[in-house]
Amino acid sequence: MADSTLVFLVLGATLAAFVWGRFRYDLVALAALLGSVMLGLVPGDEAFRGFGHPAVITVAAVLVLSRGFEYSGVVDLISRQVLKVGERLFLQLLVLVGTVVVLSGVMNNVGALALLLPVAMRMARTHDVSPSLLLMPLAFGSLLGGLTTLIGTPPNIIIASYRGSVTGESFAMFSFSPVGVAVALAGLVFIVLLGWRLVPQRAGKASTEAMFDTANYLVELRVGEDSEARGLTLRELQQKLKEAVPVLAVVRDDRRRAGHAFFGVLREGDILLMEAGPEEMKLLEDKAGLHLGKEAEDDSEENDEERGDNRDGQPQGGRTSEHEPREARTASTVADNQQEQESGRKANGKSGREKKGVDTEGLQLVEAVVRNDSKMINRTVAQLRLQNQYSLHLVAVARDGGRLKQRLHEIRFRPGDVLLLQGDESELADSLSTLGCLPLASRNLTLGQPRMLLVSIAIFAVAILAMLLDLLPAAVALSAAALVSLLVGVLPLREGYQAIDGPVIVLLGAMIPVGEALETSGGATLIAEAMLAWGSDWPVVVTLAVLFLLAMVLSNIVNNAAAALLMAPIAASLASGFEASVDPFLMVVAVSASCAFLTPIGHQSNTLVMGPGGYRFSDYWRLGLPLSLLTLSVSVPLILLVWPLSG
Known part of the structure; x- marks a missing residue:
């Protein structure tokens, strides 16, 4: 059997496992890598080379720097300013989505969403607005913001590294900005003026x-x-x-x-x-x-x-209470x-005997959402030992915007679940961070040192300057910045390790050799030749649009980083077939791989807001489909303008 056929079989099984969702995507990717080694598609001595790939190191460094921003007081600074916008929904959306777009350009987009999600929930409660009107636009804004710079999202880092392997020169920090900024602004205007009307309004979900x-x-x-x-x-x-x-x-x-x-x-x-x-x-x-x-x-x-x-x-109706x-x-x-x-x-300091009713004042109840990388996923309260190990009481669980009626000990947690927990105020922050949960309540949990804000920004700025002046490669500059952040105490070393998203790192490290096998086996060339034969009578722009749609659909059913890894060799083969510059084809993949607007499983940002917003699986395409088409119509012409086919 030809190597290309074997690669297609491995990738088909991998994609099927991704869609099924029974096993975590990092385990699926690792299985695909080991299967490729056993089939002879990846040399055994090169099986784990992907874990040392510059793209993997860069992603890990960006995750650490993003956590440093969280700990340096960014949350409190943003909260104070954003909460001043008033009661008009238009202004709330403009400030929230605009802020997350900007933040997502300079830090991991999931981290940017994590900063603003509690702020959006507090705003919804303060102004009695359904959080469903704010959270989906916020999540989509984080994806749009990631398009603007090299470090905004893993697909950009992957595409930049792949270009380096093909042409000898990687995309720079702001190579993505001309197209990415235009697409982000178009998406922001659409969401704020019209798109929010397409979001289903879930009434009465703004409070505990x-x-x-x-x-x-x-x-x-x-x-x-x-x-x-x-x-x-x-x-x-x-x-x-x-x-x-x-x-x-x-x-x-x-x-x-x-x-x-x-x-x-x-x-x-x-x-x-x-x-x-x-x-x-x-x-x-x-x-x-x-x-x-x-x-x-x-x-x-x-x-x-x-x-x-x-x-x-004895009631008057004649029936005994007995x-x-x-x-x-x-x-x-x-x-x-x-x-x-x-x-x-509302009564302070009174016990249950001194008053009628139930007094919950001071019991330190907190809402938290289960992240995609949480250790709670698919596990029960007993398996996690919440009470003994974390000193946490699980009070209730909400899923899809409604409280679950199951017995608490029977519930297996899923990404996006909203938990109502009780615990000691001094330990809540550490416990939630260790479990992989994001607190949704008003930010009473002080997670950082505001004095370190300027220090963290200065460290990041020096790293960016080193990249712009070509003093250091991106992976080295950002890794050095992460190291300095840990050394000077911007965030604790333990938090630095926790910030590195293990499943994403394993996914990237495992799928990079598999993606290379798609290219070396000739599989990418076969796909490109089929697309060339189909589109030979059409302008190249049509082929680019088809490439965009394929990568976009793929990113909505698998991790966007995996989509970029698989589509990059196909894009390069297409460029070779057209005898055109590889840059516009790679840029199309970079943009489309981040357009995971159609499902809650395509990106962690979408999953994080599903529970707090009370969304259903089918809700995402209502806003996501027109936003995807808008992104396609804006990005492809701009890509051809900024990155001509002639190179």
Whole structure:
């Protein structure tokens, strides 16, 4: 069997695995590399050469520098300015999307989105705007901004390195700017003036209470004399129940202790503030002997009297409460207390005994979204040991904009899930960072040292200057900048290592040799010849448009870096077939590989906003399709103008 046929079989299986999504894309890429080695398509002694490729080193350095910007106070600076724009949606979109476009040009676009996502959520809550109107434009803006410079997005770095291997000279830092800036501005204008109207509006998702509906689930349960929970620790209670029912606080002697920090045994009279629905409350009553707290019982009796119930519990309708289903009584009691719970949240320093309703003040609840590279993906609470290892209580999980009704211990986390967590304020930031979660609440978590802002900017500026003056290659200059940032304390060394996105590095390192095999086996030439035969009677611009569409579709179903790696050899073969300069063909791939606007899986930015925005899979193409066509119509003519076919 010919090598080109074997390459096509390997790539076909790889793409199918990417689309299936059962295994992470880095594992799929590594399997493709090892399979290529076993089939003789990649020499064994060159199998892991891709991990030392300049593109891989450059991507890793940019990720470290981006995290340095986060730690140096960029978040606080941006938040203060962006939140001043007022209530007009037009201005909110203009400032948010415009800011992320600019930031994405000088740092990793996922990092830029991570900076502004909490700001957008806070803005939505402050002005009572559905976050769905802000978050998808914000994500697409981060992709557009990545087009403007070499370091804005991995496809640009890959294409620049590939040009170096073909022509001996790589694209420079701002080689992408003439076309990228024009496309980004056109996309920004379209999104702000018209595109946002195509985004589905998900009402009522701007607040924790609306998304998770916690008012209907927070209840006070008392440990009685005969309660089986008496004498148990909270961990032993959960083991007895075989259910991770979160205990948010324990009230004892009019003093409330946060559940995640309570390690003693339960006593008679203790009140547990718990997150439990009717089914969980039935479980707690049956297996642990916990009952509604005294105040809740009094409220329930008063409400019963208002509905005409007598002291014997005999309603006027003739049906005894004894025969009423326990779930219905529980749900009714919870519903009766909803209004009082709202006022209870606003009371400071009062325990559950001193007031009616449930007081969540000071419990340090935080929302966080699961990133694509999170260690939580496809794992459960028990597997992660959230309580023991990270001192975190999982209170609720929202997916696709709505609270999941599954038992918490049954949930396997997915990218884009929004979690409601409780933990110690001093440890929340570290725990969320280690788990790979992005906090969505108002930025009360101070993650950096604002004094280092000028230092981080100066280090980055020196690296850019060294690249512009051809003093150092991009990989060396940016790696040196990352090293200096770590040495001077812009960010801790541990954070520097965590900033390096392992799955992306493995993907690039594994797919670079596979992409080279596509070229050396003649597979890229076969594809190019087929395209040449089909488009021989058409102008070259039509072939460029087809190349754009192929790369764009590919980037929406696989990682955009993988799309660039696979399409670059095809673009070079096409240029050779037309006896034209390779530059316009490579630029088309660079732009189109970043146009992952049609699906939530094409780019991490799209996945990150899916949960907080309440989007469905089919929502993305409504704005993404016209934006993709706009990008095509603007970029291809400009590419031919800036990078002529004659070279």
